[in-house]
Amino acid sequence: MAFQEVDFDSIPIIDLSTLASPHTHERQKLADLVNKACAEVGFFYIKNHGISDELIDRTFEAARNFFAMSDEQKMSCYLGKSKNFRGYSPLYGEKASNPELEEPAQGALSEAFDIGYELAGDLRKGPNDPPPQDAYGLHGDNQWPDERLLPGFRDVYFDYFSQVLELSRKLIRILALALDQKEDFFDSAVEYPGVASRMLHYPPQPVEGQGIPGQAAHTDWECFTILAQDHVPGLQVLNNQGKWVLAPPILGTLVVNIADCLATWSNYRFKSTIHRVVNLTGEERYSIPFFFGVDYNTTISIMENGGSGEKARRKPFTAGEYVHQKLSNGYIGYDGESEEKT
Numbered sequence: 001m002a003f004q005e006v007d008f009d010s011i012p013i014i015d016l017s018t019l020a021s022p023h024t025h026e027r028q029k030l031a032d033l034v035n036k037a038c039a040e041v042g043f044f045y046i047k048n049h050g051i052s053d054e055l056i057d058r059t060f061e062a063a064r065n066f067f068a069m070s071d072e073q074k075m076s077c078y079l080g081k082s083k084n085f086r087g088y089s090p091l092y093g094e095k096a097s098n099p100e101l102e103e104p105a106q107g108a109l110s111e112a113f114d115i116g117y118e119l120a121g122d123l124r125k126g127p128n129d130p131p132p133q134d135a136y137g138l139h140g141d142n143q144w145p146d147e148r149l150l151p152g153f154r155d156v157y158f159d160y161f162s163q164v165l166e167l168s169r170k171l172i173r174i175l176a177l178a179l180d181q182k183e184d185f186f187d188s189a190v191e192y193p194g195v196a197s198r199m200l201h202y203p204p205q206p207v208e209g210q211g212i213p214g215q216a217a218h219t220d221w222e223c224f225t226i227l228a229q230d231h232v233p234g235l236q237v238l239n240n241q242g243k244w245v246l247a248p249p250i251l252g253t254l255v256v257n258i259a260d261c262l263a264t265w266s267n268y269r270f271k272s273t274i275h276r277v278v279n280l281t282g283e284e285r286y287s288i289p290f291f292f293g294v295d296y297n298t299t300i301s302i303m304e305n306g307g308s309g310e311k312a313r314r315k316p317f318t319a320g321e322y323v324h325q326k327l328s329n330g331y332i333g334y335d336g337e338s339e340e341k342t
């Protein structure tokens with residue numbers, strides 16, 4: 001496709017005011033912009049996304065409070081105790097190099113707190129709805145810090161999580177249009193979506209090239225990511241010439257990037273672009289990505305019609321199997337198995 005030849009030196013900003021417009025032509029116009037950004041860059045900022053600054057600020061405040069706890073308090077919800085990759089990962093607890101891109105793996109200069117889908121974080125569900133099931137052990141309980149230590153932490157994180165989940169369910173309808181599918185193409189696969197979110201803290205890193213990154217060069221795994229950054233820059237996105245393009249925080253925006261599962265599904269019409277975090281500012285940096293994927297039980301058959309137009313470059317695969325294998329490779333102390341490719 002012609003789109004894939006184009007390089008970029010900045011990340012486009014897309015206005016989502018017409019995300020749920022009653023007029024088909026307005027949604028299609030938005031889908032065309034999204035298609036161009038996803039095919040050329042794989043990243044775009046969104047503005048007028050409907051999540052209030054006030055909620056975002058409160059969620060960052062919660063993140064700062066979490067990471068300000070003692071190591072012992074944070075380790076009480078250590079991710080290593082969880083079967084489904086949820087909880088706290090200390091500094092250097094994750095591989096700072098992507099085993100698929102570079103060796104050897106080392107620990108990243110960041111600490112993180114991970115959560116996954118719970119009914120309480122989904123505005124479309126009530127406590128009496130059946131919990132989600134998957135064959136890969138990815139759904140299940142989150143580990144939360146003691147409510148007495150961080151009053152309201154869980155509530156504010158779920159408040160944010162549930163809003164971004166709704167935004168994602170709307171955005172994936174535009175992505176369906178962008179991929180020349182019917183707008184409801186993904187709807188049945190996002191009832192119990194395979195979603196996760198994390199709070200990240202990046203202490204300042206001394207000098208570029210000498211330190212180790214806050215996050216090594218990587219791609220995300222699910223369908224797309226919606227990222228909130230505080231005011232401190234650090235995110236860098238790799239363009240086709242191998243140049244790192246900065247994606248600094250822009251007031252009133254969130255960052256969206258296409259991840260591997262959707263890029264693969266689209267037969268690589270959409271790009272899952274390599275990015276990393278290097279915090280050279282001398283300040284503490286915080287960010288909150290939200291990883292949106294389809295129901296882990298979904299069988300993904302690569303789009304030929306409306307995808308890249310080429311023959312499918314991969315056999316069908318199951319969303320949960322794909323994500324589980326990627327997660328197993330990501331943390332120090334977990335050993336994943338190698339990925340099956342056609």
Ligand SMILES: O=C(O)CCC(=O)C(=O)O
Pocket residue numbers: 200215220227229234235275276277286287288289
């Ligand atoms: O912290 C950031 O800006 C990016 C985080 C990220 O890329 C990730 O968690 O996958």
Ligand SMILES: [Fe+2]
Pocket residue numbers: 218219220275
């Ligand atoms: Fe990422």
